[in-house]
Amino acid sequence: MARHAKWREVAEDLRRRIEAGEFNVKTGRAQLPKELDLQGHYDASRNTVRDALRWLADQRVVETEAGKGTFVLFRPEPFHVTLSARRLIPGEENEITVPGGGEGVDYSKDASVQGRVPFDTEPRVEVQFASGQVAHWLGLPPESQVVLRHQTRSIEDKPWSLQTSYYPLEFVTKGAVKLLEAKDIPQGVVAYLGETDLKITQAGYHDEINVRPPNPAEADFFGLPETGSVPVYETFRTAYDQHGNAFRFTVTIWPSDRNRLHYNVGRVPPRVIDEPGQASSEG
């Protein structure tokens, strides 16, 4: 009869009851009965109940807090992040064409988020020897040094992404001195590099998207369970200039529980560009 183990049946039933709203309260978080009561309700041992709760906690359905209880997790609406630029080079239509005109065109930012304003911290700036991965993507010889600019971004006071960009140290000695300053570059780094003697223009970029469990520092920053049950997106962006040389390598970490990624390729209706993810839920 029992197709599943007992702990699994308890878990499934609890999830059903959670989705039916049985534990909802008017104010505050929905709280499950305490383990002792569940033990009585399901005629199971406390360990079996705890196996069920652990499984639900791993799936981010509930959250347990020592001394307090087990609570139903509120899952926020995800941010919809568009990772493809609208136009890449101002004045040229070599990328996405917005038939309606040029308003709201986004040249310099890496990502735009529908309807919400991200808050960036001031960057932390370091000079390091390039790791193998960084050297590979930037096309640098081993032992090269790079400037690293690290930022955290939040939306509505919630941590949203971690970003680290790498530039050849050479850029600094050739005129881009602001790269070493630990403060935001208002017009964006790409625009700034174009204003310096380097005269770098972004012609295109390559993105690689990976998914993995967060490391402890990331889990702490984003408030993710340290079991690694909520993965993070890890995007690697290599930007190329007008000569086909890589000039920037950016690693960004996005928790998967609050982000969806979007790309537009070719000609796409403006409403899709402007309002990604309007009705996308449930697969």
Added chain:
Amino acid sequence: MARHAKWREVAEDLRRRIEAGEFNVKTGRAQLPKELDLQGHYDASRNTVRDALRWLADQRVVETEAGKGTFVLFRPEPFHVTLSARRLIPGEENEITVPGGGEGVDYSKDASVQGRVPFDTEPRVEVQFASGQVAHWLGLPPESQVVLRHQTRSIEDKPWSLQTSYYPLEFVTKGAVKLLEAKDIPQGVVAYLGETDLKITQAGYHDEINVRPPNPAEADFFGLPETGSVPVYETFRTAYDQHGNAFRFTVTIWPSDRNRLHYNVGRVPPRVIDEPGQASSEG
């Protein structure tokens, strides 16, 4: 001294020993000592050892098999999948330009995989009422019917992706009768639609990327643990024709343990287009 719980310390130590290659054997899989021996080695109870092993199993570091033992998991090199087309419309350079010329240009496929040949099953074809999501993306009124074409893809005998495409049923009555046939369309569906009276040309597409645990059917097909510890990518692609109308909606499932996704935007050196992910590991 003990910063972590005992089970966690056992787990960390086991991972260290695994990475040090302590359990490697010349032929076959590396096998850990049995639980009873680990219990003795760490002076812990069997349940504590099992807590550690469960944590490692959730992270796909090891795999336990009843009656056999606990084995170190072999993690294969991921496939690198490029989701941006090289050129979108033959003859026009409105998408990625390959300076070297037109060789190897990929017009019709949704995805190209570096150095490996995917094997597609014959499609399963159905007619359904459009769900809310499908109707939304295709811009169809409620109660519309759609043709659904479902395929599984494998690379080197390993299941690699699950794909379902939706087309307005209207297309069939307007001449695209092959959409209803349960066999592959060699030139690709997009090219075929252009050859019919519909004269549809793909002008662009929008991709949304999500990550979630696999459902039981997906876990079974891909051989993923049913705990959901290995997430799958779920990509939603909406393709638009020359008039800005959506003509296809495609949902693809890719297990994250064997896939990395790539996009090229703007002008990118051909070697990056042709050989994605050449040296990208370790973050």
Added chain:
DNA sequence: TGGGATTTGTTCGTATGTATG
């Protein structure tokens, strides 16, 4: 500030079931 009650976290022991060879 403290102490006791409540609730979850960790660890142990033990028994039995199930898959494998």
Added chain:
DNA sequence: ACATACATACGAACAAATCCC
């Protein structure tokens, strides 16, 4: 049929976090 090894389930004790008075 038997031994091996992991899976499930039970019970119990104490620790740690939280809350309330």
